[in-house]
Amino acid sequence: MAKIIIGNWKMHGSQALAETLVPRVASFAAEIKSKGEIVLCPPATLVPLVAKLTQGSFLATGAQDCSAETEGAYTGEVSAVMLAQAGCRYVIVGHSERRARHKELNEIVKAKAEAAIAAGLIPVICVGEQLAQRESGLAVRYVTQQVRECAPSKGQFLLAYEPVWAIGSGKVPENADIEQMHQQIAALVPGISVLYGGSVKAANAADILSVPGVSGVLVGGASVNVDEFCGIIAASGE
Numbered sequence: 001m002a003k004i005i006i007g008n009w010k011m012h013g014s015q016a017l018a019e020t021l022v023p024r025v026a027s028f029a030a031e032i033k034s035k036g037e038i039v040l041c042p043p044a045t046l047v048p049l050v051a052k053l054t055q056g057s058f059l060a061t062g063a064q065d066c067s068a069e070t071e072g073a074y075t076g077e078v079s080a081v082m083l084a085q086a087g088c089r090y091v092i093v094g095h096s097e098r099r100a101r102h103k104e105l106n107e108i109v110k111a112k113a114e115a116a117i118a119a120g121l122i123p124v125i126c127v128g129e130q131l132a133q134r135e136s137g138l139a140v141r142y143v144t145q146q147v148r149e150c151a152p153s154k155g156q157f158l159l160a161y162e163p164v165w166a167i168g169s170g171k172v173p174e175n176a177d178i179e180q181m182h183q184q185i186a187a188l189v190p191g192i193s194v195l196y197g198g199s200v201k202a203a204n205a206a207d208i209l210s211v212p213g214v215s216g217v218l219v220g221g222a223s224v225n226v227d228e229f230c231g232i233i234a235a236s237g238e
């Protein structure tokens with residue numbers, strides 16, 4: 001089945017990066033006849049530019065967060081409707097960096113996912129355990145609770161399993177652990193596509209994507225490097 005490759009630029013990038021990376025990734029995907037769904041999630045200010053650059057290509061645009069509110073006195077926030085109008089098809093919600101730095105709890109993550117669905121976007125809901133939970137054997141129980149409390153009851157969405165200790169660390173769980181968690185999430189939300197995220201690179205993408213139950217990858221650091229990101233697209237099959 002076609003894989004989903006999502007690049008989360010985090011707070012990296014510039015107009016110049018978008019103008020060089022997007023056309024190169026688009027032509028690479030066309031060249032290898034990639035059947036994957038490839039999504040670029042730049043910082044909010046670059047969303048309109050990336051959406052324009054991806055028009056007519058295999059690529060889609062996403063954002064990294066949205067407000068749970070539709071409109072109003074919420075200084076600094078951007079609504080899902082605004083992101084849809086700016087050209088987004090997807091939005092990441094509940095990324096561990098937002099959970100940690102902005103104290104986003106499951107309740108708010110679910111509200112954001114519901115706001116995204118209402119605006120016609122596909123939310124990519126991130127879940128994942130901390131190292132201490134993995135080491136004490138509580139990873140599956142913790143992620144189960146996150147999924148139960150974050151998943152909307154209706155509408156289309158994706159889940160991304162991102163162990164917090166694997167993000168930006170170069171560490172990746174054993175394939176068996178990835179498989180176990182993906183199976184558990186699929187059992188909780190039948191029919192869902194579950195992506196893996198955390199230190200995905202061109203060198204390990206094929207291995208991770210071959211794990212049963214892995215529908216795609218959510219890529220951070222490697223997504224702002226054209227060669228790395230194209231290598232991951234190549235690993236996702238033609």
Ligand code: PGA
Binds near residue numbers: 198
């Ligand atoms: P990483 O980040 O690929 O740099 O580990 C993944 C993520 O945070 O989504």
